[in-house]
Amino acid sequence: MPTASDIASEAALAFRARIEHLSGQTVSSCYQCGKCTAGCPVASEMDTDPARVMRLVQLGARERVLRDEAIWLCASCETCVSRCPQACRLPRVMDALRAVAEQDGYARDNRGAALLNRLFLAQIRAFGRVHEMSLVAGFNLASRRPLRDVTKGPSMMRKGKLHLLPQRSANLPAVRRIFERVQELEGSET
Amino acid sequence: MSVAFYPGCSLHGTGNDYAQSAHAVCQRLGLDLTELEGWTCCGSTPAHNTSALLSVALSAQNLRLASDQQRDSLVVACAACFNRLRSARHEMAHDEVLRGRVEHVLEAPAPLDVRVDHLLELLLDTYGLDALAARVRRPLTGLKVACYYGCLLVRPPEVMAFDDAEHPTSMDRVLAACGAETVDWPGKTECCGANLSLSRSDIVVSLVDRLLDQAKRAGADVVAVACPLCQANLDVRQTDVTAQTGHRYDLPAVYFTQLVGLALGAGADELGLDKSFVDSRPTLAGWLS
Numbered sequence: 001m002p003t004a005s006d007i008a009s010e011a012a013l014a015f016r017a018r019i020e021h022l023s024g025q026t027v028s029s030c031y032q033c034g035k036c037t038a039g040c041p042v043a044s045e046m047d048t049d050p051a052r053v054m055r056l057v058q059l060g061a062r063e064r065v066l067r068d069e070a071i072w073l074c075a076s077c078e079t080c081v082s083r084c085p086q087a088c089r090l091p092r093v094m095d096a097l098r099a100v101a102e103q104d105g106y107a108r109d110n111r112g113a114a115l116l117n118r119l120f121l122a123q124i125r126a127f128g129r130v131h132e133m134s135l136v137a138g139f140n141l142a143s144r145r146p147l148r149d150v151t152k153g154p155s156m157m158r159k160g161k162l163h164l165l166p167q168r169s170a171n172l173p174a175v176r177r178i179f180e181r182v183q184e185l186e187g188s189e190t
Numbered sequence: 191m192s193v194a195f196y197p198g199c200s201l202h203g204t205g206n207d208y209a210q211s212a213h214a215v216c217q218r219l220g221l222d223l224t225e226l227e228g229w230t231c232c233g234s235t236p237a238h239n240t241s242a243l244l245s246v247a248l249s250a251q252n253l254r255l256a257s258d259q260q261r262d263s264l265v266v267a268c269a270a271c272f273n274r275l276r277s278a279r280h281e282m283a284h285d286e287v288l289r290g291r292v293e294h295v296l297e298a299p300a301p302l303d304v305r306v307d308h309l310l311e312l313l314l315d316t317y318g319l320d321a322l323a324a325r326v327r328r329p330l331t332g333l334k335v336a337c338y339y340g341c342l343l344v345r346p347p348e349v350m351a352f353d354d355a356e357h358p359t360s361m362d363r364v365l366a367a368c369g370a371e372t373v374d375w376p377g378k379t380e381c382c383g384a385n386l387s388l389s390r391s392d393i394v395v396s397l398v399d400r401l402l403d404q405a406k407r408a409g410a411d412v413v414a415v416a417c418p419l420c421q422a423n424l425d426v427r428q429t430d431v432t433a434q435t436g437h438r439y440d441l442p443a444v445y446f447t448q449l450v451g452l453a454l455g456a457g458a459d460e461l462g463l464d465k466s467f468v469d470s471r472p473t474l475a476g477w478l479s
C-alpha cells in the first residue's frame with residue numbers, strides 16, 4: 001500500500017514533469033542563485049519571487065504555485081533569461097504555469113492579467129485583430145472598475161487614437177481554424 | 191528584396207502616430223512599406239501566456255501570408271509584434287517537434303522562407319546610415335535624446351539576435367545620423383511594465399517614474415521609443431506618475447520615426463506629433479518649419 005506521502009510525492013513529480021514538458025525547461029537545473037529575482041522589475045511586488053517560484057516547481061508544490069499571484073505579475077520582460085547562469089528560460093516556466101492555472105481552473109476568479117488574456121484572445125477570435133477600445137472597456141467592466149482611466153478615453157478619441165468600430169481581418173476564418181485546431185490537438189493530448 | 195509591412199493591432203489604433211511617421215519616413219526615403227494584405231493579430235503576450243503552440247501558430251499565419259504574397263521579408267515597427275514574429279520563426283526553425291505541430295495546425299508547411307526585420311534594421315542594414323544622413327534636411331543638432339529600447343526588441347538575445355542586448359545602439363546610431371545627440375543613460379533596456387498597465391497600473395507607474403527620472407538626469411529633452419506600449423506607458427501615464435509620486439517630468443516620449451521624419455523635413459501633423467499626451471511640439475519647435 002502506498003502511503004499518503006508517496007502519493008503526494010508522485011503528484012508532485014507529475015506536476016513538475018508537466019511544467020517541464022510544457023515549458024521545455026529543465027526546472028531541476030536551477031540552483032537557486034537568485035539572479036533572476038535580483039534583476040526582475042516586479043519581484044518587489046511578488047509575495048513569491050521568481051527564484052522561489054522555480055523552487056516551488058522543483059518541489060512540485062502545485063496548489064501553492066498555481067494560486068500564487070506572482071505568475072500573473074510576471075511581465076514577460078525576459079530580463080531573467082539573459083541573467084540566468086543555467087540558461088533557464090524562466091518566462092517559459094511562467095507561461096506554462098499560467099497555462100496550467102487557466103486549464104485547471106485556478107485563474108477563474110483572477111481579475112487581473114488572466115482576465116485580460118481571456119478577453120484579448122476572445123477579440124482575436126471575433127475579429128482576427130484586437131480592438132483596443134472595447135478590450136479596455138470590457139476589461140474595466142469585468143474587473144468591476146468601470147471608471148478606471150476614464151479621463152484618458154475621450155482625449156485619446158479626440159486625438160484619433162481610438163476607433164469606435166473594430167476592424168475585421170479578411171483572414172478571420174483562418175484564425176478561427178487555428179484556435180480550433182490548437183484546441184483539438186492539445187485536447188487530444190491531455 | 192520585396193518586403194511587406196506588418197503593422198499589428200496597436201499601429202491601427204493607439205499607436206497610429208507610429209504608423210503615420212513610419213510611412214512618412216519610408217516614403218521620403220523611397221522605401222516600400224506596403225501593408226501585408228489580410229494580416230491578423232500576432233497573439234502578443236496573451237497567446238504565449240496561454241499556449242506556446244497557439245502563440246507560434248498565430249504569428250506563423252502572418253509569415254505564411256507574406257510567403258503567399260511572394261515577400262522576402264516582413265518588416266515590423268512594433269517591438270512586441272516583432273518579438274512574437276521573430277520568435278515564432280526562430281522556434282519553428284530550431285524545434286522540429288513544434289514545427290510539425292504548427293504545420294498540423296496551419297495545414298501547410300512552416301513558412302520559413304520569410305525573414306522578420308525590424309524597421310530599425312531596415313534603416314541600418316538595407317538603407318544604410320550614410321544614405322540616411324545624406325537625406326537629412328533639418329539636422330536635429332542640439333536635441334538630446336534618450337533612446338529607450340525596452341525589453342522586447344532585444345530579449346531573449348539568442349532568439350532576437352538584435353544588436354547588443356545589454357547595450358543596444360541601433361536607435362542611437364539612426365538618430366545620430368539625423369544630427370541628434372543621444373545621451374548615455376542606464377534605462378535603455380529596463381522594463382516599463384508592459385501590459386501590466388491595465389491590470390496593475392501602480393507597478394507601471396513606479397517603473398515609468400524611475401525611467402523618466404533616469405532620462406531627465408542624463409539631460410534628455412525627449413525619450414525615443416520603438417514600441418506603442420512603451421510609448422503609452424511613458425507618455426499617457428505621466429499624469430498618474432505625478433499623482434502617485436508627486437514627481438513631474440513633462441518629458442515627451444516620441445517614436446524614433448517621428449524624430450527621423452522631422453530631420454527628413456516632414457511636418458508635425460504628417461508625423462502625428464499632435465497625438466501624444468505630453469506635447470513634444472514646444473521642445474521640437476526649433477526643428478519644425
Ligand code: SF4
Nearest residue numbers: 030032033034036084
Ligand atoms: S537565475 Fe536561474 S539558476 Fe539562478 S535562481 Fe534564477 S532560475 Fe535558478
Ligand code: SF4
Nearest residue numbers: 040074075077078080
Ligand atoms: S520575465 Fe517575468 S520573472 Fe523574468 S524578470 Fe521579467 S517579470 Fe521577472
